[in-house]
Amino acid sequence: MKNTWLILFSLGLFGWASCSRSTDAPTPEPQPEQLEMPIPTYFPKMVYNLSSNPVTYDGFQLGRSLFYDGILSRNGTIACGTCHQQAVAFTHHGHDLSHGIDDKIGMRNAPPIQNMAWEKTFFWDGGVHDLDLFPIAPIENPVEMDEKLPNVLQKLRDSKNPDYPQLFKKAFGTTEITTERFTKALSQFMVFLVSNNSRYDLYLRGTTNALTATEKEGLAIFRQKCGTCHEGELFTDQSFRNNGLSIARSTDEGRFRITQNPEDRYKFKVPSLRNVGYTSPYMHDGRFATLEQVLDHYAQNVKQTPNLDPLLQQNNQLGISLTSEEKQKIIAFLRTLSDEQFVKDYRFADPGFGKAF
Ligand code: HEC
Ligand code: HEC
Structure with missing residues (x-):
């Protein structure tokens, strides 16, 4: 399975989805369309293991919906995108310390979300090592989103608009919503946020x-x-x-x-x-x-x-x-x-x- 992804990913890099194939080659099973990740040659070696979670169009779109959805917070008011706003490189504009649920004040300034695939550790103190484990921290933080992950997953299963079970099916081939698929979708969105056009x-x-x-x-x-x-x-x-x-x-x-x-x-x-x-x-x-x-x-x-x-x-x-x-x-x-x-x-x-x- 791991190898299949690896091969698919390498093929994806060369625009597998769009390039023409010789007609007598066996038709591969339809796979989610891979997105070509921008990898500037002058960046250091990538840290994120893309082969364990290749970025696909549908996975990215699911991650994007989740990132901007208040459903991740206890009372529906705070999304990841509340504190990480695109217009200011995914930081929290106008806030020295970030403000979360019920206008509670956090401990630190929200850093930009950019070029995450190259980061070895996350947070100002490096408290998190794996981007795929990251979202649990803000979701369960009482001054940020103050929600429990199992509740978030249940709300997603029950959600009709957007129809999350269907979005998970498109991204991962199954309507079953698990912690792993949830965090991997968010990671797909975040690792694709590459800033290299200044x-x-x-x-x-x-x-x-x-x-x-x-x-x-x-x-x-x-x-x-x-x-x-x-x-x-x-x-x-x-x-x-x-x-x-x-x-x-x-x-x-x-x-x-x-x-x-x-x-x-x-x-x-x-x-x-x-x-x-x-x-x-x-x-x-x-x-x-x-x-x-x-x-x-x-x-x-x-x-x-x-x-x-x-x-x-x-x-x-x-x-x-x-x-x-x-x-x-x-x-x-x-x-x-x-x-x-x-x-x-x-x-x-x-x-x-x-x-x-
Ligand atoms: C000794 C290592 C070191 C040197 C030298 C250094 N910095 Fe920093 N810089 C840091 C650290 C560490 C932080 C974060 C500190 C914190 O927030 O507590 C930082 C933060 C910053 C920030 C804030 C970025 C943000 O997103 O909040 C800017 C801007 C900055 N440095 C610019 C500079 C410039 C310009 C110079 C040269 C004049 C410089 N730094 C020299 C270590 C250094
Ligand atoms: C209430 C505001 C708030 C919300 C909501 C929030 N964040 Fe953050 N985020 C922060 C702050 C503040 C930090 C820095 C915390 C620290 O260093 O201790 C941070 C750090 C991060 C980092 C690490 C960046 C780095 O360079 O170290 C990532 C990744 C991130 N957030 C993603 C998310 C995701 C995904 C969500 C939604 C599940 C989310 N955030 C929700 C405020 C927020």
């Missing part, structure tokens, strides 16, 4: 004038002063680090919550900076509203706190030395990471508004 991507793909001279200078300064942590084309080395935020009013100990290792206190996952022009406010608690404030933090507000990253305390100096001109250039560069196509792609929109592709 101006910076055009530049990487060879359009040298896609960036202005100032933006290119910003890129060079960024690589030199920020690029160790915000490394590579996803702008993260996926490690956990303390970047010197003030902990004066903070009770969130980050990675320590997961490992209980004192050396992890106040460390958070280095976030990707793709679409950072859309995803304000910034940091795990959304404490900064603007990129100017972020740059001011690195230049003059880094605090000596437990486990502060060695990169931010070199030569007996806290922070990163930056002139105001350098800050402006870095910001100009960061804005080239905005992928307008991604935030407007109708395939990713609430199916209430967008048509299937």
Whole structure:
């Protein structure tokens, strides 16, 4: 079975569904149409095991319906898409800390959902490793969706509009709704959310004038002063680090919550900076509203706190030395990471508004 999927997936990559086959070859059994996953050559190696859950058109559409459906929450009011809004790269616009059911306030800022197939761990503290296990966390979180997974599955079985049993049948060949099929459908939607069409991507793909001279200078300064942590084309080395935020009013100990290792206190996952022009406010608690404030933090507000990253305390100096001109250039560069196509792609929109592709 596993091998069959593997072969189907590889065939799918080459546009199996649409290419012509020689007439005397045996007709394969009809299979759900595979979607060709965009895999930019300059991205690192993919982490998600696509062969265990190949993205199909119907699986993606089911995942998309689920993502935007309040049925996943206790009282029907909160969808994944409430806190992960496409127009702002699937973050929660205007909220430093996310707001969930009954307007309860969560602990952290909602990160963008993009390029998930390349992420090794999820959450600011890396508390979840497997995207297919992820949805249980927000569904059962009392300040997010406050529902029990078995109840969600039962509501889906009883649902007529949309007719979820039929949508599961299209996606997985059976009307039977299980936890595994439910989470795999959501994963299919999420892994397909690939952002790789910013101006910076055009530049990487060879359009040298896609960036202005100032933006290119910003890129060079960024690589030199920020690029160790915000490394590579996803702008993260996926490690956990303390970047010197003030902990004066903070009770969130980050990675320590997961490992209980004192050396992890106040460390958070280095976030990707793709679409950072859309995803304000910034940091795990959304404490900064603007990129100017972020740059001011690195230049003059880094605090000596437990486990502060060695990169931010070199030569007996806290922070990163930056002139105001350098800050402006870095910001100009960061804005080239905005992928307008991604935030407007109708395939990713609430199916209430967008048509299937
Ligand atoms: C009430 C707002 C809210 C709802 C509803 C919500 N999320 Fe989130 N989401 C968040 C917050 C806040 C975080 C970061 C939490 C943390 O790091 O502790 C997050 C993190 C994530 C991440 C990890 C991203 C990363 O880069 O680490 C994924 C994936 C995700 N959510 C998917 C979903 C899915 C799927 C649903 C629906 C089943 C959902 N979310 C519902 C607020 C929400
Ligand atoms: C020592 C590693 C390190 C260096 C160097 C570093 N960062 Fe960060 N950066 C982090 C970590 C860790 C976070 C998340 C911290 C948190 O939320 O608690 C972060 C968060 C950010 C964010 C917020 C993103 C979001 O989605 O909330 C921006 C923007 C950012 N950094 C830009 C920069 C820039 C620009 C530079 C260079 C001037 C830089 N960083 C240098 C580790 C680093």
